[in-house]
Amino acid sequence: MKKVLMKGNEALAQGAIDGGCRSYFGYPITPSSEIAEYMARKLPLLGGVFLQAESELAAINMVYGAAATGARVMTATSGPGMSLKQEGISFLAEAELPCLLVNISRGGPGLGGIQPAQSDYFQATRGGGHGDYHIMVLAPNNVQEMMDFAIEGFALADHYRIPVMIMAEGTLGQMMEPVIQRESVPLLTDKPWATDGCKNRKPNIINTLHLSPDVLEQRNMILSDKYQEIKRSEKKAETFMIEDADYIVVAFGLLSRVAKKAIMELRQQGMKMGLIRPITLWPFPDEVIHQAAPQVKKFISIEISMGQMIEDVRLAVNGMAPVEFMGRIGSVPSPQEITRRLAQMVEGEIK
Amino acid sequence: MGKITIFSGGFGSGKSEIALNYALAKHTHDHQVILADLDFVNPFFVSRDLKDSLLQKGIKLLSPEGDLFFGDVPQIPPHMISYLKQDMNMVLDIAGDEVGALVLGYLSQDVKNRDYEFLLVLNPYRPFARELNDVLNLKNKLEKASRLHFTGIVSNPNLVEETTEEIIAKGHRRVVDYATALDLPLRFLTVEEKFFAAFSPEYKSILKKITLYLRPHWL
Numbered sequence: 001m002k003k004v005l006m007k008g009n010e011a012l013a014q015g016a017i018d019g020g021c022r023s024y025f026g027y028p029i030t031p032s033s034e035i036a037e038y039m040a041r042k043l044p045l046l047g048g049v050f051l052q053a054e055s056e057l058a059a060i061n062m063v064y065g066a067a068a069t070g071a072r073v074m075t076a077t078s079g080p081g082m083s084l085k086q087e088g089i090s091f092l093a094e095a096e097l098p099c100l101l102v103n104i105s106r107g108g109p110g111l112g113g114i115q116p117a118q119s120d121y122f123q124a125t126r127g128g129g130h131g132d133y134h135i136m137v138l139a140p141n142n143v144q145e146m147m148d149f150a151i152e153g154f155a156l157a158d159h160y161r162i163p164v165m166i167m168a169e170g171t172l173g174q175m176m177e178p179v180i181q182r183e184s185v186p187l188l189t190d191k192p193w194a195t196d197g198c199k200n201r202k203p204n205i206i207n208t209l210h211l212s213p214d215v216l217e218q219r220n221m222i223l224s225d226k227y228q229e230i231k232r233s234e235k236k237a238e239t240f241m242i243e244d245a246d247y248i249v250v251a252f253g254l255l256s257r258v259a260k261k262a263i264m265e266l267r268q269q270g271m272k273m274g275l276i277r278p279i280t281l282w283p284f285p286d287e288v289i290h291q292a293a294p295q296v297k298k299f300i301s302i303e304i305s306m307g308q309m310i311e312d313v314r315l316a317v318n319g320m321a322p323v324e325f326m327g328r329i330g331s332v333p334s335p336q337e338i339t340r341r342l343a344q345m346v347e348g349e350i351k
Numbered sequence: 352m353g354k355i356t357i358f359s360g361g362f363g364s365g366k367s368e369i370a371l372n373y374a375l376a377k378h379t380h381d382h383q384v385i386l387a388d389l390d391f392v393n394p395f396f397v398s399r400d401l402k403d404s405l406l407q408k409g410i411k412l413l414s415p416e417g418d419l420f421f422g423d424v425p426q427i428p429p430h431m432i433s434y435l436k437q438d439m440n441m442v443l444d445i446a447g448d449e450v451g452a453l454v455l456g457y458l459s460q461d462v463k464n465r466d467y468e469f470l471l472v473l474n475p476y477r478p479f480a481r482e483l484n485d486v487l488n489l490k491n492k493l494e495k496a497s498r499l500h501f502t503g504i505v506s507n508p509n510l511v512e513e514t515t516e517e518i519i520a521k522g523h524r525r526v527v528d529y530a531t532a533l534d535l536p537l538r539f540l541t542v543e544e545k546f547f548a549a550f551s552p553e554y555k556s557i558l559k560k561i562t563l564y565l566r567p568h569w570l
Contacts, residue, residue: 005476005510007363014478030393030423034362037448041479114394114423174395175567176363178476178510261569335569 003178008146008168009034009076009104011179013042015150016074016100018184022048023073025062027055027081030114031170032104035076056081060088067097068206070194072154076102078170079120080111083128089163090129094208094219096193096226098157100150101135101165104173107330115330116169118253119305124167125282125312132220134227135163136234137281139252143177151182158191160230167281169304171332172254230283237285238277241267242292245274247346250289250313251302252278254332259302261335262342271346278309286316293320300345302326302338353439355465357455358505359493360472361479362447365507367398369472369541370444371405372561377440378410385439388414389454390446391425396565398444404564425454435461448492455497462499469497470538472505475525476518486529503538504530511563512570516549 006014013035016024024039036052043050049066053059059075066073077085082103092099103124107117122128124137136156138149146168153164195204210216240260242248251259256277263273276292278285289299299317301310307325314323326341356373358366367390374386388399399414406412413428414420434441435458445451455462462469471490479485494500508522523540530537539559542550547560 003476003510003513004478004481005363005474006478010478031395033393038478113421115421171395171567174393175570176511177570178513258569332567 006179008143009173011143011147012150013038015147019151019154020072023066023071024050025059026075029078029081032076032078056084060085067099068195070191074100078106079108086129092163093133095206096161100153103167106170116171121308137165141256144179169254235283235285236279237288240275242274246272246297248274249300250276262338265339284312289316293317296321299323355441355467357443357469359445364472364474366472371398374442385411385441387443392446393423394421449496452493452496459498468502469499470505471501474507475522503536506540
């Protein structure tokens with residue numbers, strides 16, 4: 001019985017535990033709540049801390065406190081909760097505190113609905129809070145990746161001292177697939193900057209207030225250099241049949257799997273379609289799109305939003321080809337629907 | 352005489368698929384089956400998604416109404432109790448874990464006045480059904496929340512698309528052990544249609560074939 005049938009949310013929580021997370025602070029919200037429930041069951045047995053805070057604001061500041069001590073810590077929520085956490089995320093980014101943030105996305109704006117969405121793309125990739133900062137954003141597309149990206153997320157967070165977000169549609173959090181559990185990583189990593197008791201060293205201070213303009217600018221330079229390094233090293237995308245493609249679909253998350261089905265169907269009908277699936281949403285994998293652009297007749301960004309990632313696709317294409325959009329709100333479109341609409345877009349082109 | 356059949360269990364144990372299949376199968380024998388979708392925990396992969404095809408087949412669906420059809424608040428369908436008091440065949444699809452079973456606590460008195468089966472659905476490949484201790488714990492919590500005692504077990508061993516005959520056989524043996532330990536009769540073994548023939552000789556009396564209605568077809 002090696003394989004376990006897990007919900008995306010459960011797999012993510014187990015991955016976080018395997019990645020060394022022993023502290024969870026959060027406030028439940030559909031469709032993310034199974035992450036909190038899983039942690040509430042498991043962490044006390046492992047000597048960890050699970051705390052349901054009085055609000056999202058409290059939870060994210062508890063994450064700040066725990067991360068400052070060097071603990072591997074996480075929080076999970078959905079769009080409305082992530083909005084509330086933005087101030088704290090800006091603080092975490094400036095203090096360079098590693099942590100895992102999870103957005104199991106539902107439709108907005110406002111309270112919106114509970115159905116799956118990708119409409120928090122701007123919030124996640126542009127830095128939803130104040131100031132010049134970025135966080136890394138990973139977009140899994142199956143339940144095994146929910147687990148694996150949680151493990152990887154903590155490693156990236158510690159390596160770059162940066163908050164890492166996993167963003168997945170509500171459906172991916174709720175659906176079940178068989179997964180293989182991974183080996184646990186060693187719990188302790190060396191964090192000489194952490195405020196973990198200053199025995200035989202000078203005190204470490206973690207602070208985000210820089211009243212001197214020179215110091216503030218210097219801090220921004222340091223962060224900017226780090227973001228450039230991450231852009232150089234960590235862009236990640238999956239490609240499918242793009243070598244000879246006339247038309248390239250760009251889609252992330254669970255939706256990329258549906259898009260792939262549609263592309264296979266259209267290939268059988270003789271249309272040369274390909275797929276680029278961004279795995280890191282920030283840093284956005286612009287080079288793979290840029291390199292493909294000269295040979296491509298059209299890019300089509302498919303999203304469960306009114307069109308957000310399309311702006312990054314356009315920046316990557318940089319005018320070399322038209323970029324069109326196909327979007328739905330409130331549900332994951334079926335492969336048949338995507339096939340039909342892609343075929344219409346392509347036929348319009350041929351005529 | 353109508354009967355109430357209740358499917359309860361852990362999150363993701365297969366309750367909704369089994370309740371749907373059970374209601375659809377029963378409906379061919381009896382005049383009317385009412386399916387009550389009492390999953391208020393969240394609106395993903397719930398039996399009310401099949402509202403239109405259930406109606407077409409003449410099965411009455413009781414579920415949260417209006418916008419709450421897509422909601423996650425405990426809205427008990429308005430006619431629930433009046434139907435429970437009548438003599439009809441009802442299938443109750445309950446949300447997972449003790450959180451989901453809480454609604455049964457409220458309805459339990461009306462259920463107890465009727466002929467009913469309260470079935471614990473177990474898939475031993477789910478994280479909290481892999482060890483006997485977890486299953487015992489789950490059973491106790493569900494019974495406490497629902498104020499009902501289980502009358503039987505449904506064995507639903509599967510890894511969805513990765514299910515094989517071996518996976519089913521191995522998982523089912525585990526569930527048989529659970530049933531023995533819990534001192535509950537094994538009422539059904541549920542398998543997808545493609546595995547039905549292979550298990551039919553050995554498990555004829557308890558074997559039920561199920562179609563996965565809620566699974567996205569593009570997986």
